[in-house]
Amino acid sequence: MPDKTPDQPRIAGVSFSLYPMCDNFIDLILSAIKKVDSSKVWMKTDRVSTIVRGRIPHIFDVTQAAFLEIAKTGEHVVYSATFSVGCPGDTEGHAYMDADEKTLNRELIEAVDQKLSAKFALYPMGGGNYMDPIYEQIEAMKDHGVDVELTHYETMLEGAAHNIFNGLQSVLQAMEDAGSSHTVMTTTLSANSPSA
């Protein structure tokens, strides 16, 4: 199990899925994945989701770009993800931690201006005062220009995709910087919903 030091960040990962609500969902997913440069992450798709692992900026960059490639078609699409850092079982495939922090998909991402309705939840594992960092990070989300609303089990977010992804990435990074031993964060991001 790798320990975190200032020089050596820990490997982060996400199990994520894209759900385009349309008949041509397969084409949309395959073409989005083809356009995204995932050369700085470990990536594997199974029967239920895709696992992306590596440095925090890259796992957000790759999954955000794939999502926005579909969202920009105007179809209703949902991004559902479980982020994790420090999972006790997460011990293999660290080669990608040698990548630098320069993200590869900024151009794709910045070309799409997309509003999202979203939810997120933070689970700091193994600690007694786990509600304090949760409330702190909900508060911090507002600094990213995201509208925040409390609801059952999760926190509702509304705003630009750019701001919401920045906010989510900052939450995970802040938990790492604070020395959290094992952090899980789930999120559901909805684009072009007819109910919005």
Added chain:
Amino acid sequence: MPDKTPDQPRIAGVSFSLYPMCDNFIDLILSAIKKVDSSKVWMKTDRVSTIVRGRIPHIFDVTQAAFLEIAKTGEHVVYSATFSVGCPGDTEGHAYMDADEKTLNRELIEAVDQKLSAKFALYPMGGGNYMDPIYEQIEAMKDHGVDVELTHYETMLEGAAHNIFNGLQSVLQAMEDAGSSHTVMTTTLSANSPSA
């Protein structure tokens, strides 16, 4: 905040979404929800998901029935959910805890024979030895006739919908019976996937 006693189970809840990957997703969702009897649960849909709260058997019964109503059309559909018991913020709407345990949608559910690919993750909050109950519950899942495979961040499940839902409900109930102060469980259930 309600304390759990043997006579008075705590309110459980789930934030869940159904994602039919087809052009007529709205009709499928609305018609499924219309067919399900949700009179023993508190239920509210927002811009991202639907919250269902009440006794454990009913939150599974209602959401499983809605999911299978869509799955039986043969369309690829995903059920994504975050279950929670004992969330410190979860203090209102306890009226539905007076309902008896008799589930209302067994007929709908038993009429559908559906194979699923799935993942689940268990997050016992606030405790130091949180990995032990996780490994125990992964093991217990096998007693329900579900194929279990370890992967990153979550556990992969394969089997009949009936067995997987029974397994998931048993995990949440077992955590309650063991006195867990706050349990979160996430799951993604995929039916009729072209990649299966």
